[in-house]
Amino acid sequence: MSLKDEAAVDIVIVGAGPSGAVVAHTLASRGFTVMCLEQGDWVSPADYPGNKPEFELLLQQKWSWNNNTRNRPEDYPMNLDHTDVVPIMFSGVGGSSLMYGAHWLRLLPSDFRMKTLDGICDDWPISYDDLEPYYTRIDKVIGVAGLGGDPAYPPQDFDMPPHPLGKGGLIAAEALNKLGWHWWPGTQAIPTFKHKNLEQCVRWGVCETGCPAGAKASFDLAYWPQAIEAGTKLVTGARVREITVNESGLADAVIWIDREGREHRQQTSAVVMAANGIGTARLLLLSTSNKHPNGLANSSGLVGKNLMLHPNNAVVGLYDEEIESWKGPAGQLIYSLEFAETDVRRGFYGGSKANLMPLPGVLHILEMFKDLPFEQRWGDAVHNLDKYAGRALNWAGNIGDLPEETNRITLDRDLTDSDGIPAPRIDYRISENTQKNLDFTLERLEEMHKAAGAAHIASTKLWREAPGHILGTARMGNDPATSVVDRFGRSHDVSNLFIVDGSIMVTSGAMNPTATITALALRAAEHIAETAKGQRVPS
Template sequence: MTSTDSDVTQHDVVDVLVIGAGPSGAVVTHTAATAGLSTLCLEQGDWVNPSDFPANHPEWELLIQHDWAHDPNVRALPSDYPVDVTESDMWPVMFNAVGGSSIFYGAEWPRLLPSDFRVKTLDGVADDWPISYDDLKPYHDEVDEFIGVSGVDGDTAYPEGLEYPLPPHPLGKPGMKAAEAANTLGWHWWPGTNAIPSQKNKTLEQCGRWGVCEWGCPQGAKASFDLIYMPQAQQAGARVETGARVRRIVTGDDGRAAGAEWVDRTGAVHFQPARAVIVCANGIGTPRLLLLSADEKHPDGLANSSGQVGRNLMLHPNCTAIGYYEDNLESWRGPAGQLIHSMQFYDTDTSRGFVRGAKLHALPTPGPLNTIETHRQLDFDDLWGPAIHDVARAASNGILWAANVEDLPEEHNRVTLSTEEFDADGLPAPKVEYRVSENTRKILKYTVDRMVELHEAAGAKQIFTQELWVDQPGHLLGTARMGDDPTTSVVDSYGRAHDVDNLYIADGSIFVTSGSANPTCTISALALRVGKKVVDDVTARKASA
């Protein structure tokens, strides 16, 4: 039932209520508003001014250790909620703000490959998606055009017809050296595709090659969604309410979503009624909210008749090999963002001893403190004292080969509600239960060895490897999967909940498999597809009312 407590502020009904202002929320908000629907987006974070980003300051590498850390458990800002990771091999990272984690992403912009949608058919594991690469392609193309994605047409790893609206970024000296190594080994590589315009586009500036993309672009060039989609949504009439922590989605006697209760920064409770509710709170926040929305009719959580809400969490484990060279590679220049990528080891080759694979990408290595941290494997006298000056200067000579590793869905990897951790409003924090599978560990080891080969082929004088980054990346996928069968999935192929016909999910939680491509590109295309379906459904309901 709709909340009627006397201490709850009631608001006027809107056509579309979006929960979360990250990439998916911004795309849905823009899509609904430009279609003429009254649209409100609730975001528990704030607007972030690019002039406040740590990279504006010489001490940026110190600033990212706490207030600008990727990990919400370290940051602990008023907009954050803790994440219980006591039973997890990795620490998921995220950022609550308008723009969400796109403020911190590198803006690497690869699409999933056709094989990603047919893993069950091709490899006999996981499940197939209810949609195909071709189904999603027109939505990809529309998003890319809107953002102004920079890249080189015709990547040979993809089917024909892959084109980009803006020319690519310079490869730079690190990209050239990395490409030469791939050529020496006969491996696929392609210039990096980035959601960073190589020339001014709409509300985005031309890339200034600062090289600090993952800590907020001070140029205002990176396509974080507070800069590219949300301003245009507001111009079309959408409203964005910040400092609004949604505590539950409310359903009416008819079983449909009536709206959402949210808490402002003073602790006051509000109820926002809506004709459609779209959850865009990421692969951890979304299942948390659905579980928090349990009631008498939905004792196991909202939209959870399948029992799949929170399950099949995929975190895309990362591995790296950083090489340092005799040459000054000017490795402080961006984008970072990928300079080049390789899909050589993306699909299954059973001779390797595992299924699926990894996407490799070469990046610059900005920052002397980052370089010192990388060299901690050295003996004391080789790192500290007089040696530290040579180590710090090596920041200009590095190439970071990194890889996203495919993370297959497993039901025991899941998000539940913590009984130990709570946010500032007393709501249970999400608890992440996640173990890296044996198959994934095999991919990690194999991929690190291949990246070492690339450095060796390029003549690196030092190579440092890390087989698993426990605090990276912020790829939070699979916890409210799409599917045609309501007994094994949470939403249909348009993100509409099987159990609640005016409740939709549009973020990475609806992924069926993770692929190993950076997911924001696919999340945005899916969100556009979901958003257009929401517009059609709400418009039809209003016409028939």
């Protein structure tokens, strides 16, 4: 098949999720010609399952978080036969932020220094202080609601007040006070009043099924309109299969396939990867050449390795009193960082974040009674159980994952996507350290519900489908032998290739990563702009 050559642009971005949106807006605003290639489409809020009473059923198929189950034209399959946890993602303008809960927490300062503090992993080549100004600037753009003064963090302020704790949040907070454990009102990228083109939160509690009110800072709303206004050309339905290099070893073009199967060669002076920790690794491994026989930017052999997925567990508590647990955001009503940092007395490294979430649906609640015999769950018995609708709270544990080279992304030998491109194989096993963290956290979550007086407690030891935190597969560092990119996300091997998604994170911490990913992307984008004149470009 012949390739259609497209007119050259300054920057090609692969992926229109949060990090791609930030880079597009930043560089287009500074006068660069920017094209972003996104394999998904624009999604209308009117189509979200959260708009419909049967939303829990819709999540089982067409709107599943699992690529293999959803199987839309824009999705690629994954070989999941060798993983304990299923990585989840969503393809479309805004990426997985369309379906995220918008928990908006920064890494802790200690997360950047685990080698120094704990003697494990590697330190990041940057510190919390290096990233802090970028965290703050992103917060102001997207409208983050929170309460300053959290003793777990260095000082930070928010332009919007936090969301109400609600009856459930108050019950849980009182329980944590009894236990003497840290808690704080939820910080989230969901405005508490109208912000730019984002509506005020209406508290429907369906954040993780897409916000039908347009009140969540998914990046199709929070960043892409401004990026397009600044001049970015966004191409949807574009599946990238290869990055090519010239004789000098610089990236010179991106090969992509449209929905009609036509191939295009988009010439460019620089490439920015923003396709998440699986998509980016996959594309780099696909981009082989005489100069890069093991994949682009892979002289270290680390592309695809050190995959971190933030395994989750959860404990649902059912309460006899009405607590309006269908009210959002979900989101997090409150969170606890009591166990977020390493305490070697627990027998493992790292920690976990606990976040309290409402449960707006009834099927999920009925599932909590799966230990009961069939006749006590269905038929007339349902009416004895449905009283817990509106009376359920979910304490979820986000487990700090440690990097291990055996947890990795490779190209599958047999499985391909609809265009015949090799699909990713996921190899991920929960380590002994992570298992100890999971077990410890589960006990603490149960303890929280017991202290709050829950009438029924149901525990999930491992959330099989992870929360979409796909990190570490192209880590940053100062040494090209032990990292893929430098402290600004620039490839050590290919000076005009940048990576700005969660791939570059050295450690995962226990926090939801999007705040960190977007701060890193903003920092990288400004570095690209500031150093462009001094960089070599393809001839």
